[in-house]
Amino acid sequence: MSSAIQSNHVELSEVTLHYLTAGEGYPVVLVHGIPQSSHEWRHIMPSLAAAGFMVIAPDLRGLGDSSRPVEGYDKKTVASDLWELINGKLGISKFLLVGHDWGGPVAFSLAAQHPEAVVGLSILDVAIPGDGGEMSQGGRRWHHPFFRTPDLPEALCAGREHLIIDWLFENYGKRQDVVPAADRAEYHRTYARLGGFRALISYYRAFPQDVIDNQKILAENGKLKMPVLALGGDSAFGRGMETYDSVARVAENVRGGIIPDCGHWVAEEAPEFVVEQLLRFFADIPQT
Numbered sequence: 001m002s003s004a005i006q007s008n009h010v011e012l013s014e015v016t017l018h019y020l021t022a023g024e025g026y027p028v029v030l031v032h033g034i035p036q037s038s039h040e041w042r043h044i045m046p047s048l049a050a051a052g053f054m055v056i057a058p059d060l061r062g063l064g065d066s067s068r069p070v071e072g073y074d075k076k077t078v079a080s081d082l083w084e085l086i087n088g089k090l091g092i093s094k095f096l097l098v099g100h101d102w103g104g105p106v107a108f109s110l111a112a113q114h115p116e117a118v119v120g121l122s123i124l125d126v127a128i129p130g131d132g133g134e135m136s137q138g139g140r141r142w143h144h145p146f147f148r149t150p151d152l153p154e155a156l157c158a159g160r161e162h163l164i165i166d167w168l169f170e171n172y173g174k175r176q177d178v179v180p181a182a183d184r185a186e187y188h189r190t191y192a193r194l195g196g197f198r199a200l201i202s203y204y205r206a207f208p209q210d211v212i213d214n215q216k217i218l219a220e221n222g223k224l225k226m227p228v229l230a231l232g233g234d235s236a237f238g239r240g241m242e243t244y245d246s247v248a249r250v251a252e253n254v255r256g257g258i259i260p261d262c263g264h265w266v267a268e269e270a271p272e273f274v275v276e277q278l279l280r281f282f283a284d285i286p287q288t
Contacts, residue, residue, distance in 0.1 A: 003049050005042070009065075012084045014072060018065035019058035019085065023049025026287045027092050028278075029082065030057040033101020033126070034200055035165045037064030039186050040100070043271035044278075051279055053096075058085060060106065062199025064190050073202035074209040075102075075129070079110035086117075093117060096282055100124040100267055102203050104243075105210060108250065111224055112217045120285040122229040122278060124266050125239050125259070127246035129207055130214035141237070143168070147204035154198065161197050162188045172237035173263035183268070214250070223252045229281040230256035231274070236263035255281070 005022045020038045022045045030041045038057040045055045059066040061081050062073065072078070086092045097118045099107025104126035111118040127135045136144040143164075147153050157164055165187055170176040179187075191197055228251040232243035244256045259277075262270040 003046075005045055010085060010089050012081060012089070015061045015069055015081055016067040017058050017061070017081060017085055019056060020045065021057075022046065022055045023053050025052040025054050026282075027086075027090075027095040028053045028055050028282070029086060029095055029097050029107075030055065031082070031097070031099040031103030031107045032057065032060065032064070033099075033103045034063070034203055035168055035187055035191055036101070037187065037190050039064070039183065040265075040267050042183075044267050044275060047271070047275040048278070053282075056086065056090070056095075058082060059190075060103070062195065062202065068193075068195030068199050073199065074206040074213060075105045075109045076113070076210075076213045078106045079113060082106070082110055083114060083117075087114075094119050094288070096120045096122075096285070096287075098122040098124065098278065099126070101126050101264070105129055105214075108224075109210075109213065109217075111226065112214070112221065115221075115224065115226060118226055119287065120227050120229070120282065121224065121251075122231070122281060123243060123247050124274070125232045125243055125264050127239065127242060128214065128250050129210040130212070130218070131246045131249040133242070133246050133249070135207070137242075144204055144207075147201045148207065153201055157197060161191045165191060169265065173265045173269055174233070174235050174238075174261060175263075178263065178265055178269045218250060223250055225252055227281070227285055228254045228256075229277065230254055231259050231266070231277060232257075233262035233264055233266055233269070234258045234260055238263045238266075 041057045062068045104123040169179040230244040230247035232239035
């Protein structure tokens with residue numbers, strides 16, 4: 001693979017995924033959040049590739065430039081898409097895994113379903129559904145119940161997707177301008193496409209099923225055994241130590257803490273710090 005970022009598509013059993021690749025070496029899979037796409041990793045991918053890793057950043061089912069099926073937005077199913085891509089299509093049997101925002105629960109589900117394959121897991125500024133905590137922070141993250149409300153979000157946001165996307169970027173970061181206009185335009189493009197906002201909402205509406213699925217696999221298999229790095233932004237709507245506390249309830253071998261001077265959009269607000277922490281974490285994991 002080239003060190004430059006390359007765009008790819010692959011047809012899977014239920015969905016066509018768009019994914020980015022860069023670099024050569026041990027594989028690292030980066031799983032984006034909402035309202036983002038694989039584009040959120042644009043500052044992270046070149047640094048990891050330069051450090052000797054093969055980096056893979058998919059657009060999740062329904063998001064970015066992947067196809068938009070009607071169903072399948074529970075994180076167990078979304079994680080199965082990634083397994084089909086990584087193992088079934090790319091032939092990768094072991095890899096490092098990083099997830100931000102909703103990409104964190106997807107990454108957790110993938111690691112829980114295939115613990116033999118995920119040698120190290122990183123969770124960035126999100127809690128894990130079914131961990132015993134309250135992901136919506138007691139209503140502080142008001143958009144969680146709003147997006148789960150039947151019909152109303154679609155009616156209010158049709159043709160106005162950019163308004164809520166901009167509001168989230170302007171209010172959940174350390175500063176209002178942490179995501180530049182050109183990058184917001186890329187996110188606007190994908191979520192304004194037919195089915196894009198429906199898919200966004202579907203990730204939130206699947207939350208009750210995510211709780212059931214996670215609690216079931218934890219009851220059957222116990223906590224994750226692989227090393228886990230858990231980091232949360234320290235300001236605005238960053239989750240701070242909540243990410244570490246949540247992950248510690250579902251994994252045995254956890255390290256991490258705070259991303260300083262950073263809100264929720266960690267890969268775009270503090271890419272140098274995130275890369276430094278990831279590389280330090282990866283260095284302690286046998287890559288065999």
